[in-house]
Amino acid sequence: MDTLETRELRYFVAVAEELHFGRAAERLGMAQPPLSRAIQQLERRLGVRLLMRNRRGVALTGAGEMLLHEGRAALDATTAAARRTRRAGGADRPDGSRNRLVLAVKAGASHELLHKLLDAYAAEPGAAEVEVLPSGTCEQEGMLRDGRADVALMHAPFNSLAGFDSEELMTEGQIAVLPAGHPLAAQKTLSLSDVSDIPDLPLARWSRHGTYPPGPGPEIHDQTQLAQLIALGRTVAVFPDSARAWLWAEHAAVPLTDAPPVVTHIAWPAHSRSLALAGLIRTATRL
Amino acid sequence: MDTLETRELRYFVAVAEELHFGRAAERLGMAQPPLSRAIQQLERRLGVRLLMRNRRGVALTGAGEMLLHEGRAALDATTAAARRTRRAGGADRPDGSRNRLVLAVKAGASHELLHKLLDAYAAEPGAAEVEVLPSGTCEQEGMLRDGRADVALMHAPFNSLAGFDSEELMTEGQIAVLPAGHPLAAQKTLSLSDVSDIPDLPLARWSRHGTYPPGPGPEIHDQTQLAQLIALGRTVAVFPDSARAWLWAEHAAVPLTDAPPVVTHIAWPAHSRSLALAGLIRTATRL
DNA sequence: GCTCTGTCATACCCGGTGGGTATCACCGGG
DNA sequence: CCCGGTGATACCCACCGGGTATGACAGAGC
Numbered sequence: 001m002d003t004l005e006t007r008e009l010r011y012f013v014a015v016a017e018e019l020h021f022g023r024a025a026e027r028l029g030m031a032q033p034p035l036s037r038a039i040q041q042l043e044r045r046l047g048v049r050l051l052m053r054n055r056r057g058v059a060l061t062g063a064g065e066m067l068l069h070e071g072r073a074a075l076d077a078t079t080a081a082a083r084r085t086r087r088a089g090g091a092d093r094p095d096g097s098r099n100r101l102v103l104a105v106k107a108g109a110s111h112e113l114l115h116k117l118l119d120a121y122a123a124e125p126g127a128a129e130v131e132v133l134p135s136g137t138c139e140q141e142g143m144l145r146d147g148r149a150d151v152a153l154m155h156a157p158f159n160s161l162a163g164f165d166s167e168e169l170m171t172e173g174q175i176a177v178l179p180a181g182h183p184l185a186a187q188k189t190l191s192l193s194d195v196s197d198i199p200d201l202p203l204a205r206w207s208r209h210g211t212y213p214p215g216p217g218p219e220i221h222d223q224t225q226l227a228q229l230i231a232l233g234r235t236v237a238v239f240p241d242s243a244r245a246w247l248w249a250e251h252a253a254v255p256l257t258d259a260p261p262v263v264t265h266i267a268w269p270a271h272s273r274s275l276a277l278a279g280l281i282r283t284a285t286r287l
Numbered sequence: 288m289d290t291l292e293t294r295e296l297r298y299f300v301a302v303a304e305e306l307h308f309g310r311a312a313e314r315l316g317m318a319q320p321p322l323s324r325a326i327q328q329l330e331r332r333l334g335v336r337l338l339m340r341n342r343r344g345v346a347l348t349g350a351g352e353m354l355l356h357e358g359r360a361a362l363d364a365t366t367a368a369a370r371r372t373r374r375a376g377g378a379d380r381p382d383g384s385r386n387r388l389v390l391a392v393k394a395g396a397s398h399e400l401l402h403k404l405l406d407a408y409a410a411e412p413g414a415a416e417v418e419v420l421p422s423g424t425c426e427q428e429g430m431l432r433d434g435r436a437d438v439a440l441m442h443a444p445f446n447s448l449a450g451f452d453s454e455e456l457m458t459e460g461q462i463a464v465l466p467a468g469h470p471l472a473a474q475k476t477l478s479l480s481d482v483s484d485i486p487d488l489p490l491a492r493w494s495r496h497g498t499y500p501p502g503p504g505p506e507i508h509d510q511t512q513l514a515q516l517i518a519l520g521r522t523v524a525v526f527p528d529s530a531r532a533w534l535w536a537e538h539a540a541v542p543l544t545d546a547p548p549v550v551t552h553i554a555w556p557a558h559s560r561s562l563a564l565a566g567l568i569r570t571a572t573r574l
Numbered sequence: 575g576c577t578c579t580g581t582c583a584t585a586c587c588c589g590g591t592g593g594g595t596a597t598c599a600c601c602g603g604g
Numbered sequence: 605c606c607c608g609g610t611g612a613t614a615c616c617c618a619c620c621g622g623g624t625a626t627g628a629c630a631g632a633g634c
Binding site: 002004007009010046048049050054060062063065066069071073074076077078079080082085086089106147163165259268269271 | 352366
């Protein structure tokens with residue numbers, strides 16, 4: 001009577017994101033009329049207007065925005081349930097490989113810490129197999145939410161820890177990474193304002209969920225690409241201290257005095273109850 | 288193909304909780320055979336055994352336990368989406384009452400703080416209407432999760448803040464509440480061990496999700512009932528300092544030296560994005 | 575003012591499937 | 605040995621989710 005089906009949520013989220021029944025239907029792999037009807041039924045069952053149909057496209061009501069947000073969370077939770085169940089069951093059958101943990105890590109970050117963690121955990125008795133899942137910038141949250149990952153290394157203040165349990169692992173300062181020959185590379189320290197308006201070196205912009213902050217700098221989504229652009233003297237970037245590990249000869253690193261410290265956490269969905277996960281967390285906090 | 292329907296989750300959770308197809312079907316208001324079939328389809332679609340059918344009842348596999356936990360979370364998120372959408376939409380229509388917030392509070396706790404909070408918030412410009420929802424012992428978590436409430440006052444270490452965002456509001460010590468005439472009532476302070484084994488006064492046991500911790504004391508789920516039992520000299524209980532507000536003449540309060548402090552938080556689902564909620568939180572932290 | 579275009583809604587039909595009833599297969603206990 | 609209670613199977617029906625064709629309507633252009 002009043003329990004939403006995930007199908008309805010999927011439909012509504014598609015329409016709410018596209019703000020267009022036709023495109024939403026196409027994305028869902030169905031025809032437009034049944035989609036229209038489904039949304040109408042949904043509105044009737046909820047007793048609430050979700051969409052304002054102005055003859056030119058569609059707009060969300062307040063209730064619609066609410067359902068978009070909450071519905072996304074619910075869909076994530078549902079697909080997480082399916083994924084984690086599959087993984088838990090798949091591990092049931094083969095020989096002895098009891099459990100498997102999927103650890104999401106921002107690609108290229110925390111190399112050293114990650115190495116130590118994996119080695120230390122592998123040495124634990126009864127350790128589960130850990131699959132390392134490289135993730136895009138700030139994508140770890142979504143991966144934990146929809147079950148692609150069980151646990152993640154996150155970097156405050158870039159990642160939001162909201163809604164997860166976490167333990168602090170490491171704090172480090174930040175450095176500016178400049179072309180080796182640049183005048184500022186000779187400085188002992190720099191401030192954020194120093195690097196944010198170097199006339200010939202616009203600050204690189206990282207992609208977040210596919211979009212880029214505004215600015216003059218080049219759009220970056222790959223660390224190697226960025227390293228090359230810096231080496232070529234085209235841009236400058238700000239990184240945690242540990243980024244020194246992968247710097248090239250053509251790079252120079254200068255500590256930033258006023259950049260917020262980067263805190264690496266290990267984070268996991270708050271409701272997790274898994275022995276393997278507990279072991280990994282224990283190992284991590286003991287490093 | 289691989290997306291779980293909430294109907295399937297509901298069915299599975301019912302079976303997993305009852306460990307009995309017949310009873311689960313009854314609870315779901317349907318016949319047993321279609322339920323059996325639905326679970327089989329679910330297992331086939333997930334490619335995972337969820338239940339071990341021993342001719343006498345049913346047991347969960349590892350994957351089944353996983354789906355029970357994750358499925359409950361997903362179902363909570365889904366019903367939360369429906370409830371919050373209904374509320375957001377219902378508030379759209381009537382006159383000016385823009386938003387409404389539901390605040391879950393453990394019945395009878397934090398009277399004074401709650402009063403101050405509500406008064407202060409009501410005085411804010413553009414304040415939403417706040418509905419106070421009394422909740423049972425430690426029930427606030429569930430209420431936030433399934434959308435019965437938007438925000439809650441919680442008391443660490445009794446409530447778990449896992450999975451929520453929260454702000455600390457108040458810290459207080461704990462007191463032992465004894466019958467006024469009892470010898471120990473004359474003491475200036477007591478320790479936990481003092482009150483946990485008073486020969487003639489067993490410690491009262493509060494219900495948590497309908498179950499009681501083991502022990503000799505009476506089972507309590509109502510504060511008035513407990514107050515009466517203490518006044519009658521039948522039991523002793525431990526409370527936060529602020530409980531002094533409702534003590535009777537027949538009660539005596541003695542500070543506990545080694546009881547963990549009780550920290551009152553205001554907590555809300557981590558993904559909430561509501562102006563009204565933000566205002567309430569801001570008001571609360573400024574108290 | 576007309577059409578034309580792009581939008582969402584309506585009308586109608588069909589097949590899949592969720593649900594019901596009746597029954598079977600199995601096992602443990604008297 | 606049979607009986608009670610379990611979950612599984614067989615079969616049927618009705619509902620509804622989805623498709624196609626079409627309508628209603630508003631805005632843009634001439």
